[in-house]
Amino acid sequence: MNALRKHRTLALAAVAFLPVLxxxxxxxxxxxxxxxxxxxxxxxxSAPTSIPAPTLRKPATPxxxxxxxxxxxxxxxxxxxxxxxxxxxxxxxxxxxxYFPDQFTVIPRDGDQVTVGNKELTWHAVDxxxxxxxxxxxxxxxxxxxxxxxxxxxxxxNCPKETPNVRLAIGSNSASVWWVNGEELIGIYGDRQxxxxxxxxxxxxxxxxxxxxxxxxxxxxxxxxxxARFLDEGGKPLKGYTVTLSAGGR
Amino acid sequence: MEMKxxxxxxxxxxxxxxxxxxxxPASALDGQVGIxxxxxxxxxxxxxxxxxxxxxxxxxxxxxxxxxxTRPPRAGLxxxxxxxxxxxxxxxxxxxxxxxxxxxxxxWSKSLDPxxxxxxxxxxxxxxxxxxxxxxxGIDPGVFLDPTTGRLWxxxxxxxxxxxxxxxxxxxxxxxxKKATDxxxxxxxxxxxxxxxxxxxxxxxxxxxxxxxxxxLATHGSCCRGADSxxxxxxxxxxxPTGPFLDNMGLDMIQGGGKQLIGSGGRLIGAGHFGLLDLGxxxxxxxxxxxxxxxxxxxxxxxxxxxxxxxxxxxxGENLKEGTYEIESARSNNALExxxxxxxxxxxxxxxxxxxxxxxxxxGRGIFGGTGGGPIxxxxxxxxxxxxxxxxxxxxxxxxxxxxxxxWAIAPAPNAGGYPGSPYFKITVAGTDRALAATAxxxxxxxxxxxxxxxxxxxxxxxxxxxxxxMPKAVPGSKGxxxxxxVGSGFATLAKWDPAGDKQHWLLKTP
Numbered sequence: 001m002n003a004l005r006k007h008r009t010l011a012l013a014a015v016a017f018l019p020v021l022x023x024x025x026x027x028x029x030x031x032x033x034x035x036x037x038x039x040x041x042x043x044x045x046s047a048p049t050s051i052p053a054p055t056l057r058k059p060a061t062p063x064x065x066x067x068x069x070x071x072x073x074x075x076x077x078x079x080x081x082x083x084x085x086x087x088x089x090x091x092x093x094x095x096x097x098x099y100f101p102d103q104f105t106v107i108p109r110d111g112d113q114v115t116v117g118n119k120e121l122t123w124h125a126v127d128x129x130x131x132x133x134x135x136x137x138x139x140x141x142x143x144x145x146x147x148x149x150x151x152x153x154x155x156x157x158n159c160p161k162e163t164p165n166v167r168l169a170i171g172s173n174s175a176s177v178w179w180v181n182g183e184e185l186i187g188i189y190g191d192r193q194x195x196x197x198x199x200x201x202x203x204x205x206x207x208x209x210x211x212x213x214x215x216x217x218x219x220x221x222x223x224x225x226x227x228a229r230f231l232d233e234g235g236k237p238l239k240g241y242t243v244t245l246s247a248g249g250r
Numbered sequence: 251m252e253m254k255x256x257x258x259x260x261x262x263x264x265x266x267x268x269x270x271x272x273x274x275p276a277s278a279l280d281g282q283v284g285i286x287x288x289x290x291x292x293x294x295x296x297x298x299x300x301x302x303x304x305x306x307x308x309x310x311x312x313x314x315x316x317x318x319x320t321r322p323p324r325a326g327l328x329x330x331x332x333x334x335x336x337x338x339x340x341x342x343x344x345x346x347x348x349x350x351x352x353x354x355x356x357x358w359s360k361s362l363d364p365x366x367x368x369x370x371x372x373x374x375x376x377x378x379x380x381x382x383x384x385x386x387x388g389i390d391p392g393v394f395l396d397p398t399t400g401r402l403w404x405x406x407x408x409x410x411x412x413x414x415x416x417x418x419x420x421x422x423x424x425x426x427x428k429k430a431t432d433x434x435x436x437x438x439x440x441x442x443x444x445x446x447x448x449x450x451x452x453x454x455x456x457x458x459x460x461x462x463x464x465x466x467l468a469t470h471g472s473c474c475r476g477a478d479s480x481x482x483x484x485x486x487x488x489x490x491p492t493g494p495f496l497d498n499m500g501l502d503m504i505q506g507g508g509k510q511l512i513g514s515g516g517r518l519i520g521a522g523h524f525g526l527l528d529l530g531x532x533x534x535x536x537x538x539x540x541x542x543x544x545x546x547x548x549x550x551x552x553x554x555x556x557x558x559x560x561x562x563x564x565x566x567g568e569n570l571k572e573g574t575y576e577i578e579s580a581r582s583n584n585a586l587e588x589x590x591x592x593x594x595x596x597x598x599x600x601x602x603x604x605x606x607x608x609x610x611x612x613x614g615r616g617i618f619g620g621t622g623g624g625p626i627x628x629x630x631x632x633x634x635x636x637x638x639x640x641x642x643x644x645x646x647x648x649x650x651x652x653x654x655x656x657x658w659a660i661a662p663a664p665n666a667g668g669y670p671g672s673p674y675f676k677i678t679v680a681g682t683d684r685a686l687a688a689t690a691x692x693x694x695x696x697x698x699x700x701x702x703x704x705x706x707x708x709x710x711x712x713x714x715x716x717x718x719x720x721m722p723k724a725v726p727g728s729k730g731x732x733x734x735x736x737v738g739s740g741f742a743t744l745a746k747w748d749p750a751g752d753k754q755h756w757l758l759k760t761p
Contacts, residue, residue, distance in 0.1 A: 087591055088590070088591035088592075089591045089637075167737065167738075167741075169737075169738050187589075188646075188740060189591070195739055195740075196738075197737075197738030197739060197740075198738060198739050198740045199646075199738065199740045199741065200737045200738035200740060200741035200743075201741075202691065202693045202743070203691060203692070203693070203743075231737070231738075235737065235753075
């Protein structure tokens with residue numbers, strides 16, 4: 001029913017009010033976390049205007065810790081790559097293309113650049129102020145569109161000891177594929193909103209020291225974000241580790 | 251008041267004996283299940299045992315497939331059995347002079363397994379009797395050990411008057427004896443406390459305890475009339491074993507009250523003789539007999555059903571029937587599916603839905619108009635599965651969209667045995683042989699074909715109204731049983747059974 005109402009609103013807007021609403025909703029989205037902005041996501045503009053990301057900041061400490069609910073706050077994000085489709089087979093094809101050298105093994109540094117097609121794209125280190133990482137804010141900050149694109153994300157999780165029987169648990173808007181230490185663990189597909197623990201991996205063992213989480217998030221239209229945490233054997237958020245920007249703990 | 255002369259019961263017994271020789275089709279339980287007035291089902295040496303009128307013994311290795319057992323030395327009417335300490339006490343009734351002149355005797359053995367060294371029935375003696383004049387008929391014993399006090403009780407009675415309760419000695423299984431001193435003579439006498447009348451107009455009573463309440467379950471209606479039997483199990487509850495037992499409307503069972511637990515249903519006529527089968531870990535079932543199973547020539551047969559609880563009352567659950575289902579998580583209401591790319595039913599819509607011109611209503615075109623035609627046929631699994639990988643495929647939980655990879659055929663696995671009340675099932679993607687299985691790392695996988703291996707056999711039991719527990723017969727390398735468990739909203743795994751919460755409760759819906 002809500003979906004129908006949403007589409008009815010959309011239909012009316014499409015006929016008469018789209019320009020006005022688009023501006024209004026875009027402004028509203030600026031003020032709200034992605035989860036609150038999703039109700040009218042299709043009306044938001046992804047106009048490539050550089051606006052500081054209200055939910056992201058540059059890391060200012062050597063290490064970060066998971067938040068109270070275990071969400072990983074620190075990520076390296078690559079500026080978006082065009083990628084139009086969200087279905088399972090299309091996403092799998094997209095994320096396994098060779099976009100840049102060592103894309104499944106590289107641990108990028110803040111400011112590193114890669115060439116994808118004919119564009120130079122930059123890796124940015126970010127800390128999110130929320131449980132989720134708002135990729136719409138990220139793209140807009142760098143003057144880029146967040147629609148029909150693929151974001152690469154990397155996080156380094158440092159465990160004080162080997163930790164068996166944990167699960168990576170993620171949510172994303174929209175499709176995403178996730179790897180831990182090179183093993184593909186999760187794929188969620190289609191036009192979807194970020195729901196905590198929407199995709200959950202099989203049981204894995206986090207090794208002592210650095211563990212690399214790698215994600216590819218593909219967005220269709222409107223808002224885009226993701227969240228990630230580990231769950232312990234009992235399904236509780238895993239904590240007690242640090243998150244750094246390099247495998248050396250930088 | 252319904253009268254049941256002894257000769258009617260004996261006639262019924264004769265029919266049951268005849269039914270033993272029949273090859274019975276599988277409907278309620280499997281194998282040889284002819285019985286009338288079954289006792290509580292007991293477990294001894296890993297086997298299930300039940301005894302009926304005439305001593306009818308049935309035994310089963312798994313609770314699903316039954317066969318004839320060994321008749322105890324004392325056979326009579328509607329026995330009941332309880333296990334206390336190292337003894338099995340069996341209470342057996344008789345009508346030596348015709349009803350309501352009756353008696354209940356006790357025999358005991360340390361095992362119910364004739365192959366066990368402890369199998370030897372000993373006579374315990376007379377426990378209660380009725381003289382044919384008083385308003386009670388001393389048959390249909392139901393024995394109950396109060397888990398909160400350790401006190402042992404026996405309910406008994408039939409339509410000739412009241413259902414009564416007396417206290418037994420858990421050390422002996424016989425009537426509890428109390429000493430009293432005569433204040434005048436100083437003489438010490440020993441006597442058993444008297445009975446308490448607790449219900450009327452019923453028989454086959456039994457008692458259970460749950461969450462602060464004592465429930466008296468008794469059978470109303472007429473027995474022994476085949477498909478014309480009105481037997482149905484009703485109940486009241488009390489804070490004390492001695493009553494009063496009030497039904498859900500506040501009517502006392504001693505005035506004929508009783509909330510129905512189960513009556514005739516489908517092709518099964520006349521439900522009687524409740525017996526609790528508590529399998530532990532919150533899994534409760536109950537045994538009963540049907541006066542007439544229309545699929546077995548109208549014979550009286552044993553059955554086992556889930557025992558659920560709602561609003562402080564027992565509820566009779568259903569054993570799962572073969573069919574095609576959506577397996578939906580009660581945690582997220584997402585559906586278990588093969589992790590393959592889904593194809594929208596009716597095909598993909600051309601163009602983008604959002605921002606398109608709205609439809610003109612049903613039958614029209616545009617984003618709300620559908621195909622503009624009639625019903626869209628079900629998805630052809632043969633067609634869409636051509637794009638599925640050939641080997642093992644993982645599973646996940648997703649929005650239910652009526653797609654082929656979300657429909658599961660659940661059917662009894664042939665010759666695979668079962669568990670109390672049901673056979674083991676195979677779970678395959680409907681229209682294919684792709685079988686759901688447990689993996690050695692306690693996850694789920696869908697194999698290209700069903701082979702009958704234990705990790706592909708599923709025990710599916712109703713655990714609450716509308717929800718089921720789903721567990722593989724075996725998980726390779728696992729030390730204990732594991733059950734299907736939602737983890738997050740989009741994934742299913744195998745985990746130790748935890749009845750609390752919704753993550754291990756599954757709705758089986760018709761797709």
